[in-house]
Amino acid sequence: MLSLYMFFRGTEKVALTVKRGQVQEVFLDRPGMDSKVGSIFKGIVRHVDHGLQAAFVDFGDERQGFLQREEVPACKQDQSLRIEQAIREGQTLFVQVQKDAYGTKGAKLSAIITIPGNALVYLPNGNYVAVSRKLPEERAAKWKEQMTDLLTPGEGVIVRTEADKLPEEVLLEELERLRGKWHTLSVKNAAPPAVIYQDALIPDQLLRRLPAGHLDEIVVDDGFEARQIRQQFPELGEKVRWERGAETLLPQPLFAIWEQLVAPVTNIDRGITLHIDQTEALTVIDVNSGGYTGHSDKNQTAVMVNQLAAKAIAREIRFRNLSGIILIDFVSMKRSDQQRAVLQTFRQALQQDTQRTEVYGFTKLGLLEMSRKRERPSLMEQLQAPIHKNLSFETRCFQLEREIISLSPEKTYILSGKMEHIKHFLKLTGCNSANAAVFVKFQDTNELKLRETDTETVRRDGLDSLDNLF
Structure with missing residues (x-):
């Protein structure tokens, strides 16, 4: 049973998913640290770099955003077109944040705007139709044909998995609603740089991200917000319930969960521990077998320890929202077939992650390389005070x-x-x-x-x- 808990009664909004009495993922939405991913801005192109084939756009943030050539509609449609042929310095441009600013890097932007709905994602300047890979080929072909007939030149749409469960007239209504929403946004008379649309993480992005069919219940601590969710997401209406004391239903108090999220060491099973070290460049996870003595054969013991650790690491990555480059130092294994067995276990465990992950394999030093798409700061960055490493x-x-x-x-x-x-x-x-x-x-x-x-x-x-x- 997968439960989603959302807490609105306070300045900070909190959401958690819980399965079989264990917290799976945590989401925070707090002033000053809120994610801009999905938000749309009217920006000004400040510099077009011919060498990088990218532009730097002032969209009102402290640092200018980075717009790659592939994220410009004209360049997307014509692969031979250079970015300086498509946009110019000083030009006003609608952009959408794909990835928040991080460290010294500005936000990653796209000029291919997406307006998300419950079953469709409308692309006013996308000029293509895409269908969820989870749908069978026959159904995907049907949706592509139908949607192509409904779109005007230049428009695009992404058909989500949920669309296959809804009547066609419901999808037509949603398409018209999303069109109208974009028209209202695009004609706003705001002087650039300016925000024209903010996509709230909780509850909007979160409820679109989690498949409705996978959620068994949605527990909300505020009656007004519960009613709003039922109105905005009618397909979830029966699953939403208001509980004033929702925090008491959690497996642990929120404060105890926060302490787990920032702890550098996690105990998993039979004395095995994970040591997690986050830096600006990458995250390193070290597997320590501790006092585990599960098998007389050292090589077999290493495999067993690593398979247990692989499942726990996949969970910790989701739980802590670790992203970017991740290096994992498993207990040393001598044979390549042992590494393949651990790799298979790890990839299977990662399938539950809704974020895009890439596992590249073991290096010559025996480190496992992987990456995870970064959309928002890790929870440690949000919860922990900055660490100042002074001289001893x-x-x-x-x-x-x-x-x-x-x-x-x-x-x-x-x-x-x-x-x-x-x-x-x-x-x-x-x-x-x-x-x-x-x-x-x-x-x-x-x-x-x-x-x-x-x-x-x-x-x-x-x-x-x-x-x-x-």
Whole structure:
């Protein structure tokens, strides 16, 4: 049974999917960190790069968005057309965010606009018809023919799997509704750069992303939002219910789930642990077999550990929303057939993921390479405070020693800090003040500070010399 829980009673919106008492995925929508994916902007082309065959578009974000040639309608339709022949600098252009800005990179944009519905996705300038790969070939061909007849020149549409379960008149109504929606958006008199449409992650994107047939219930903590969902998604109406105390129905409190999401180590089974390290460039997952002793044959034990880990890693990737480049360091396996067995287990486990994933195989060093489409920040990025990796205390002590050695013998100085820190400094370096006069002042501060003073201050405060201390 797959349950979707949505929490609206607060500034931050939260959604979770739960299956067999285990949280599968978590979605956050909070001010300042909300995803722009799916939102449409009226932007200004600031620069067209002939070498990159891409353009940089000002759409109102801190950084300009990146528009590749393949995402320009005219270039999509004519493969020989260069981007500078299709758009020009200073031009006003409708763009849609495909991928949020990340690190120093701006958002990835597309000028091929998509207006999503429940069963159809309308492309006002797409000029093609596509059908879900999950539909049989005969049904796909039928839908392509029908939709082509309904579209005007330049229009496009994507037929989703859900369309095959609905009457044709319902789809025609949806197509007209999506057309009208785009017309209303496109004639908005907003000076660029400006947002003309925002696609909310919760509930809009989420309910379109999760197949209606897979959801058994939708639990909402707000009565008004429950009614809105029933109106906007009538096919889900019977599955939606309002529960004021919805959080008490979760397997764990939200705060406990947050702690799991940011924990660098995850215990999975029989002493096996996963160590997960996220960086801006990639994510590294290390499998530690711990005290697992499941088989007398070491090679067979490695395979068993890795197969258990592969299933858990697939779950953690979804649970934490890990994306981009991911490297997995499984327990070392000697034979290629063992690697293939683990690879098969891992690929099967990833089939439940609605995000696009690519598994490339093992490197010569035995690391498994994969990637996962990035649309929004990982949950660790959203939940965890930035980590500032300062220099170690020992490093600062050795630097302080060098400063003291080079002090002028004609001046007087004060070294201030906690007593235990100054004791540690002296024990570590055996430092003396050489020719300079250095006195010590104990203060409740986490840093050791060296500053110039005068002899009058030293006498007034009764300070001891660093050389005679302890």
